[in-house]
Amino acid sequence: MATLAERSRRAVWHPCTQMKRLDDEPPLAIVRADGPWLHDDQGRRYLDAVSSWWVNLFGHNHPAMRAALVAQFERVDHVMLAGLTHEPVVELSERLGALTGLGHAFYGSDGASATEIALKMSAHSWRNLGRPAKCEFVGLAGGYHGETVGALSVTDIALFREAYAPLVRLSAALPSPDARTAAPGDDAKAHAARCAAALEAYLAEHHERTAALIVEPLVQCAAGFAMHDPEYLRRARALCDRFEVHLICDEIAVGFGRTGTLFAHQQAGIRPDFICLSKGLTGGVLPLSAVLTTDPVYASFWDDRASRGFLHSHSYTGNALACRAALTVLELFERDDVLARNAQTAQRLDALLAPLAQHRAVRHARRLGMIWAFDVESDVPGFSGAYHRRALAEGLLLRPIGNTLYFMPPYVLDDAALEQLAGGALRALDAALGS
Structure with missing residues (x-):
């Protein structure tokens, strides 16, 4: 056999x-x-x-996770989220909003989906605001944000991208603040400042066409766990404000306590315009991703015309079981002082x-x-x-x-x-x- x-x-x-x-x-x-x-x-x-x-x-x-999912299954397993809603997705959105300061949650199934959602939402927001030329993106050397075609456009790892190059609209990749690559005499903070200067020079020239900067805050995992000083995020936030560019924090791998704080960007004392969450969001039990964003981005889609709405969807958006798993994760963080x-x-x-x-x-x-x-x-x-x-x-x-x-x-x-x-x-x- x-x-x-x-x-x-x-x-x-x-x-x-x-x-x-x-x-x-x-x-x-x-x-x-x-x-x-x-x-x-x-x-x-x-x-x-x-x-x-x-x-x-x-x-x-985990016993708490198992009990929560069994109880949720007895009430609602899944319903479409277009025109319907349910308690777990509402409660999860409220909880994530309170934790991030970003009050509007859109759901996908995995990390790459979250990247796609954030990129589309950023560019579409600028279009709705009458600035359609802002449709390009910038990331960091060695950045990884997923392997779907849109996500590959901001993923700077040749092994994943080269075979699909004809399908991909390449984005700019700027110097990484990876502390291992600091010049002699520079510490991690000084190196981060130098890399932020490269970002400043790029945005000064290209901000009119740049929709968003996407970064993995503090740790670029697929790039050999490149770690950088929070100073880069602080400077990137200021530069994005100055040049009117969205800041997307990809916390798919580093969120939910991996870096010592609930979210990595919190160590820089900043708030991004978008945060992408997945992986630990459900404790590794069910597939779910979320993208949270600001009031101004959300308001840019508020209109009578369907064409100005964010018409992204998939059949299992906001699945009730997955949302219940995510709520259990948040409860465990609080209960056990994780x-x-x-x-x-x-x-x-x-x-x-x-x-x-x-x-x-x-x-x-x-x-x-x-x-x-x-x-x-x-x-x-x-x-x-x-x-x-x-x-x-x-x-x-x-x-x-x-x-x-x-x-x-x-x-x-x-x-x-x-x-x-x-x-x-x-x-x-x-x-x-x-x-």
């Missing part, structure tokens, strides 16, 4: 995967998940140290990770909130895949990005799990390097 992995190879086209590789490295067949652990069909368990692609916050099969608890967890893991941070092959060891990253100096061919395999042998699910090893674990690791993560990650590194 064929195994689950064999059946998957034949029937499932896996994301972000060269399928031929699965002939030699079959996918893990997960049959159960609880807390931070994934259990496969061979009886092995793995610490989900990447939160199942950065989505899981409170562990798998941000304070995370700060304590991060300190414990920092101490355990000291040998890894000081490893002879590690450069630029860094942490922000509950995100750790380490650049590995290695000429081992295919280091990322080699490390992934060695980590699995240690009972760890880790997927380096190039030569950058990172951890973005769920917030529910006990001391034993922390020790396994730190010790196993170090042993896997030595094994992958052949030392």
